[in-house]
Amino acid sequence: MIQKYDFMSVVMYPELKGRREFVHDCWIIAKASENEELKLAITADFYFFLTRDDLLELLRTHDDKMITHILDTNCKLHC
Numbered sequence: 647m648i649q650k651y652d653f654m655s656v657v658m659y660p661e662l663k664g665r666r667e668f669v670h671d672c673w674i675i676a677k678a679s680e681n682e683e684l685k686l687a688i689t690a691d692f693y694f695f696l697t698r699d700d701l702l703e704l705l706r707t708h709d710d711k712m713i714t715h716i717l718d719t720n721c722k723l724h725c
Contacts (some may be wrong), residue, residue: 666693677703685712695722 678683
């Protein structure tokens with residue numbers, strides 16, 4: 647996955663689109679593996695966002711703990 651992104655856009659210039667996409671791809675990996683610690687760490691990133699498909703997956707898997715956490719942190723939605 648790291649080869650897919652330009653290092654500078656992920657680390658040095660986080661305001662670029664690459665950083666947001668990298669964080670979202672990390673979220674997809676964390677959700678697929680159901681790694682609670684990684685999911686919580688990723689949601690703390692300023693560029694973290696969820697799409698409609700991500701929300702549907704949270705509902706489909708009955709991930710109530712993460713849904714509550716996302717509502718508490720006022721997560722950004724990309725619709």
